[in-house]
Amino acid sequence: xxxxxxxxxxxxxxxxxxxxxxxxxxxxxxxxxxxxxxxxxxxxxxxxxxxxxxxxxxxxxxxxxxxxxxxxxxxxxxxxxxxxxxxxxxxxxxxxxxxxxxxxxxxxxxxxxxxxxxxxxxxxxxxxxxxxxxxxxxxxxxxxxxxxxxxxxxxxxxxxxxxxxxxxxxxxxxxxxxxxxxxxxxxxxxxxxxxxxxxxxxxxxxxxxxxxxxxxxxxxxxxxxxxxxxxxxxxxxxxxxxxxxxxxxxxxxxxxx
Amino acid sequence: xxxxxxxxxxxxxxxxxxxxxxxxxxxxxxxxxxxxxxxxxxxxxxxxxxxxxxxxxxxxxxxxxxxxxxxxxxxxxxxxxxxxxxxxxxxxxxxxxxxxxxxxxxxxxxxxxxxxxxxxxxxxxxxxxxxxxxxxxxxxxxxxxxxxxxxxxxxxxxxxxxxxxxxxxxxxxxxxxxxxxxxxxxxxxxxxxxxxxxxxxxxxxxxxxxxxxxxxxxxxxxxxxxxxxxxxxxxxxxxxxxxxxxxxxxxxxxxxxxxxxxxxxxxxxxxxxxxxxxxxxxxxxxxxxxxxxxxxxxxxxxxxxxx
Numbered sequence: 001x002x003x004x005x006x007x008x009x010x011x012x013x014x015x016x017x018x019x020x021x022x023x024x025x026x027x028x029x030x031x032x033x034x035x036x037x038x039x040x041x042x043x044x045x046x047x048x049x050x051x052x053x054x055x056x057x058x059x060x061x062x063x064x065x066x067x068x069x070x071x072x073x074x075x076x077x078x079x080x081x082x083x084x085x086x087x088x089x090x091x092x093x094x095x096x097x098x099x100x101x102x103x104x105x106x107x108x109x110x111x112x113x114x115x116x117x118x119x120x121x122x123x124x125x126x127x128x129x130x131x132x133x134x135x136x137x138x139x140x141x142x143x144x145x146x147x148x149x150x151x152x153x154x155x156x157x158x159x160x161x162x163x164x165x166x167x168x169x170x171x172x173x174x175x176x177x178x179x180x181x182x183x184x185x186x187x188x189x190x191x192x193x194x195x196x197x198x199x200x201x202x203x204x205x206x207x208x209x210x211x212x213x214x215x216x217x218x219x220x221x222x223x224x225x226x227x228x229x230x231x232x233x234x235x236x237x238x239x240x241x242x243x244x245x246x247x248x249x250x251x252x253x254x255x256x257x
Numbered sequence: 258x259x260x261x262x263x264x265x266x267x268x269x270x271x272x273x274x275x276x277x278x279x280x281x282x283x284x285x286x287x288x289x290x291x292x293x294x295x296x297x298x299x300x301x302x303x304x305x306x307x308x309x310x311x312x313x314x315x316x317x318x319x320x321x322x323x324x325x326x327x328x329x330x331x332x333x334x335x336x337x338x339x340x341x342x343x344x345x346x347x348x349x350x351x352x353x354x355x356x357x358x359x360x361x362x363x364x365x366x367x368x369x370x371x372x373x374x375x376x377x378x379x380x381x382x383x384x385x386x387x388x389x390x391x392x393x394x395x396x397x398x399x400x401x402x403x404x405x406x407x408x409x410x411x412x413x414x415x416x417x418x419x420x421x422x423x424x425x426x427x428x429x430x431x432x433x434x435x436x437x438x439x440x441x442x443x444x445x446x447x448x449x450x451x452x453x454x455x456x457x458x459x460x461x462x463x464x465x466x467x468x469x470x471x472x473x474x475x476x477x478x479x480x481x482x483x484x485x486x487x488x489x490x491x492x493x494x495x496x497x498x499x500x501x502x503x504x505x506x507x508x509x510x511x512x513x514x515x516x517x518x519x520x521x522x523x524x525x526x527x528x529x530x531x532x533x534x535x536x537x538x539x540x541x542x543x544x545x546x547x548x549x550x551x552x553x554x555x556x557x558x559x560x561x562x563x564x
Contacts (some may be wrong), residue, residue, distance in 0.1 A: 008296065084338070
């Protein structure tokens with residue numbers, strides 16, 4: 001059992017046992033899948049509604065990834081710092097990088113679990129997808145970009161907001177607000193022009209649109225997010241956010257006063 | 258051989274000096290208590306020795322090595338409760354075993370031994386949030402009992418524990434002190450008395466250092482009158498100060514301590530003086546001076562803030 005496995009196991013247990021984390025990352029998106037699937041059906045034909053449900057399930061699984069990265073990760077970092085665990089770890093012969101990898105792997109595992117549960121509930125509620133094998137793999141790639149961008153933002157929050165509740169609430173706030181104004185929780189076509197531009201720059205929203213485009217169809221997105229320039233922009237901003245978070249975490253959280 | 262050697266250590270936060278050229282040597286196997294009030298620099302010193310903070314200047318060696326190069330020899334228990342409350346006691350220790358690189362099987366064996374040693378075997382599978390303060394502190398001390406640790410740094414380990422939990426905790430320390438060098442950071446005189454040597458720290462400097470007995474002897478304090486009163490006030494303190502050396506009585510949680518050369522002669526006069534100002538006493542007794550009294554004698558400051 002190495003440092004990475006120990007950190008992964010500890011962090012995963014903490015994620016799975018905290019009711020607030022389970023609520024915001026799993027229950028809340030599932031609730032919206034249920035509301036979205038049955039409230040907005042109206043007189044829409046069954047064939048269309050099943051794809052709308054599909055896009056809702058995708059958006060909500062993206063939201064689960066957002067809260068995992070932006071709220072759970074900084075909450076976990078701030079909690080360990082607040083209760084003196086980071087001081088304790090700094091006094092031990094261990095590597096900050098392995099601690100980081102352990103935390104990120106736990107977050108990936110937990111995010112995957114949350115996303116699978118949300119999509120499964122969507123599927124039970126009638127969500128349908130239309131995809132190719134390549135489209136499926138590409139979607140996994142975009143999910144990874146969402147994960148990188150969200151956890152980058154999460155590491156920045158966890159590094160600079162010292163208190164646990166402050167870090168969690170900031171993360172939840174950023175996730176909810178940005179999801180609402182960037183087309184993750186609302187249709188892209190209903191956004192004002194300035195927010196449409198934000199939706200294309202914000203990598204989480206752009207990647208969400210790409211996944212919807214690949215798994216549900218172009219009619220449910222509002223623009224083509226898979227152009228070379230748009231995809232490059234999404235990749236570059238996602239990686240930039242992740243590395244900015246990583247540098248902040250390793251420099252400031254593990255820095256000796 | 259010196260386990261810990263600190264020479265001319267300073268630590269500044271901006272313009273404020275927390276440690277001011279501090280020197281300290283602790284021999285291998287020694288149990289050293291560093292006692293001082295809040296803000297005296299004792300926790301800063303412990304954090305620097307444990308590689309958690311950097312000094313502004315000065316030299317520190319752990320068995321002749323820089324602290325960062327000797328981390329495997331040091332077990333640091335910070336003041337805060339760092340164990341994860343949502344995990345069980347055993348899961349917490351398994352986490353630390355994993356960090357130290359033990360295989361799962363070996364970790365299981367060592368962790369079970371440690372749980373037994375600290376008397377938490379029966380509570381191993383309970384979440385730490387269900388532990389009492391004393392149980393949690395014992396669990397955290399267990400994180401520095403893994404093989405290989407030669408120096409234990411315990412920062413205020415008994416703070417917040419009730420008398421029974423403190424007794425249990427200190428008996429655990431007594432058991433383990435035989436094999437390891439211990440640096441105990443405390444503001445409680447009774448805890449410091451367990452040590453083979455005590456350093457009194459004030460304003461970033463060690464002002465006195467010796468065995469507890471010699472510190473008390475060289476302080477010149479004889480007996481102390483311990484007075485428990487129903488109320489505490491400035492009038493009472495002033496009345497008692499007239500009988501005390503240096504014209505100052507020490508306020509405690511339950512009353513006052515008065516230092517005088519002739520206790521037998523002073524006691525009836527103190528009772529009369531307190532009666533005269535209408536102060537009711539619940540108990541007056543003569544005690545031997547404590548390390549807290551020695552600190553008060555040297556600095557005219559209290560080690561602990563009274564409630």
